[in-house]
Amino acid sequence: MNEYGPETYGERNADVYDEWHADLDPADAVRCLAELIKEGPAGPVLELAVGTGRVTIPLAAQGIDLRGVDASEAMVARMRAKPGGERIPVTIGDMADVDTGTDERFAMVFVVFTTFFFLMTQEAQVRCFANVARRLAPGGRFVLECLVPDLARYQRNQSLDTHRVDHDHVRLVAVRHDPIGQRFDGQHILITDQGIRLAPVSMRYAWPSELDLMARLAGLEPRHRWGGWRREPYLGTGAHVTVYEKPA
Known part of the structure; x- marks a missing residue:
């Protein structure tokens, strides 16, 4: 699409995003992410494409130290208007840069709801993996929820x-x-x-095997691939949750 950029989706959809996705209960994602955070090293956690805070706000309510990156000021404004959303630091920018304005290392970086595919080129997706690996602490994890298209x-x-x-x-x-x-x-x-x-x-989709190659190029190792946030087996269709780890 002409004139479509990283911020376009959020800027055009922020006022209806939560309404249109009201049927997506984040409870399983929040529970699984919280478990993965406890299993990993200590440190802050970063969500890429934080959006309206559907997952980040309930995670932060559990006492987890969270940051966010998003390209859309309109989406972040929606998050900050929610209870607890105003306390989460968010950087406006391209999530491929994984740039929060500091040099801190993260125990986990995650991106949900297939939003990783909003990076519109393979080069941008590879760059995101490389920057995530650079910002992860040893033993830290990169968690992605992605859809395999039918x-x-x-x-x-x-x-x-x-x-x-x-x-x-x-x-x-x-x-x-x-x-x-x-x-x-x-x-x-x-x-x-x-x-x-x-x-x-x-969006630019990538097959699971392509994501695995991006991870390998970035120096990350595969740890889990599930068919959902309840850690059910992945059968090769629909959404998957994949966990990569930076070697300690």
Whole structure:
């Protein structure tokens, strides 16, 4: 998409993000991340693409020392308006840089809800892995929740899905798929009697084996790959939670 940048999704979607994703309960993610933090070295924890604080705020409520990075000031403003959100330090910037304005080392860096794929090139994703590895303490972990796309959904490399139909509105998602660039360009389309609202979203997906190679290039070692935050076995489809570790 022309003029689509790292901040576009958040700036265009911040006011409806929590409403549109209200069915995503963060409880399992928060519980699993808290367990992984206890298993690892001591130190602060960093969330990439912190967004509206859906995961970071309840983690911080458990006494975990958290930081955040996000490209969208609008999304971070939503987080800071929530109870507890104003106490979490957040840097506005590109999550590939893993830059919090300090030289501190992190016990864990994590990114949830497939947001890692908002890095739109392979180069940016590789750079993110390298910068995460540089900022992790020995024994620290990089945790990613990513979706393996179901390409069978796309006829002629495109799809149109109906996400909601109500008495006064319809929400659709239209997507074009670029199989060579491993890229999706889409629009959330909200149609009401007040008019039409467009909310663009683009992402560059990576297969689990490609993520493993990025980790190896960064000097990180695979530790776990689960089918979800309850540590269920990963069967090769749908979302996975993958944990990489920096050698001690």
